[in-house]
Amino acid sequence: MTARSVPPIRKELVVAATAERAFQVFTDGVDRWWPRQHHIGDSPLARAVIEPGVGGRWYGLSQDGTECLVGKVLVWDPPHRLVLAWQITSDWKYDPGFVTEVEVTFVAEGPKTTRVVLEHRDLHRYGLAEPSYRKSIDSPTGGWGFILQSYAQAAAT
Amino acid sequence: MANHTVASAFAALADPTRRQIFERLAQRTRSVNELAQGLPVTRPAVSQHLRVLTEAGLVTHQRDGARRVYRIDPRGLEMMRAYLDRFWDRALAAFKTAVEGE
Numbered sequence: 001m002t003a004r005s006v007p008p009i010r011k012e013l014v015v016a017a018t019a020e021r022a023f024q025v026f027t028d029g030v031d032r033w034w035p036r037q038h039h040i041g042d043s044p045l046a047r048a049v050i051e052p053g054v055g056g057r058w059y060g061l062s063q064d065g066t067e068c069l070v071g072k073v074l075v076w077d078p079p080h081r082l083v084l085a086w087q088i089t090s091d092w093k094y095d096p097g098f099v100t101e102v103e104v105t106f107v108a109e110g111p112k113t114t115r116v117v118l119e120h121r122d123l124h125r126y127g128l129a130e131p132s133y134r135k136s137i138d139s140p141t142g143g144w145g146f147i148l149q150s151y152a153q154a155a156a157t
Numbered sequence: 158m159a160n161h162t163v164a165s166a167f168a169a170l171a172d173p174t175r176r177q178i179f180e181r182l183a184q185r186t187r188s189v190n191e192l193a194q195g196l197p198v199t200r201p202a203v204s205q206h207l208r209v210l211t212e213a214g215l216v217t218h219q220r221d222g223a224r225r226v227y228r229i230d231p232r233g234l235e236m237m238r239a240y241l242d243r244f245w246d247r248a249l250a251a252f253k254t255a256v257e258g259e
Contacts, residue, residue, distance in 0.1 A: 009242050011249055017256045025256045033251035035244065116252075118245060123238050 008121035015114050019106040022114045023079035026104060027052065034060070050084070052076065058084055069094040074101065081105050086120065100125055169213035174198055175206045179229065182216060186228040 015022055025032065027050045034048035043064035050058045056073040071094075075083035084102040089095045100122040107115045170176050178192055189207065193200040207227055210216035218227045 009238065009245055011245050013249055013253055015253050015256045022256050026252060029255055032255040033248060035247050035251065116249070118249065120241055120245060123241070 008119050008123060010120075011118045013116050014109070015116060016112055017114055018112060019079040019108040019114045022106045022116055023082065026050075026106075026116075027078075027082065030058075071099070071102075075103075079106050098125065169209050169215055172206070172209075174202075175210055178203065178206050179210060179215060182227055182229050186226045188221075188224050188226055190224075192227070 017025075030050045031048045034045075036045055043062035043066065045060050046063045047061045048059075049061060050056060050073065052073075054073055054076050056076070058070045058072055060068045060070065062068060069087065071085035071087040073082070074085050075081060082104045084104075086100045086102050087094055087096065087098050089098050100120065103119045103121070105117045107117070109115050170179060174196065177196060181187060181192060181195065189200060189203055192207075193203045196203065198206075207216060207218075211218070215230055216227055217230045218225045220226075
């Protein structure tokens with residue numbers, strides 16, 4: 001599989017709200033929709049946060065007070081467009097040198113109708129380098145173990 | 158390489174024996190015989206499970222003399238992509254509920 005053959009993940013949905021509200025809930029209100037079971041810390045997630053503006057941090061705050069970074073804001077253009085850096089590697093760790101992009105656009109289609117398009121791209125960067133791969137499979141709770149669990153959960157629902 | 162779908166990867170790992178095989182291969186490479194030794198299934202059954210895992214793009218093998226040695230497909234891209242695909246489905250469904258609430 002070559003790098004270019006890994007297609008981005010693309011999701012599209014229409015919500016019954018203004019673009020302003022959709023943008024606001026996606027960012028400021030991230031804690032209201034972020035799936036709890038996807039927290040990467042050791043302690044349960046207390047709060048999910050996307051700080052406003054370019055360079056704002058995107059992180060989960062654990063109940064024990066530790067911050068688990070997910071990435072940062074790359075483009076902040078309310079209420080139209082948001083680009084986030086998703087910097088979680090395949091061994092389920094934040095890595096400042098690893099970047100995939102999540103772009104979200106909000107297009108008003110009516111007074112209270114907004115089309116939300118999400119694209120998660122650069123996924124070819126998950127081509128696993130040998131050292132990181134070794135490390136990840138040795139970890140029962142992170143990496144592959146975590147992904148397996150997710151698979152199991154998803155398959156069971 | 159076959160065009161593996163997210164659905165086939167999920168389906169392949171939905172079976173507990175296949176998940177066990179996959180986990181054992183995550184520890185290290187093994188032959189069919191080595192896999193069969195630790196599992197309550199026959200060698201042909203293990204081969205069949207390996208075929209499903211291979212077709213789903215999760216496992217690959219190489220020849221070592223007369224025997225085949227199996228390992229997890231180290232590219233892992235399809236798995237990661239499948240995982241993230243599920244993640245965003247779940248997250249955006251919750252997002253829609255949050256936006257339209259109140």
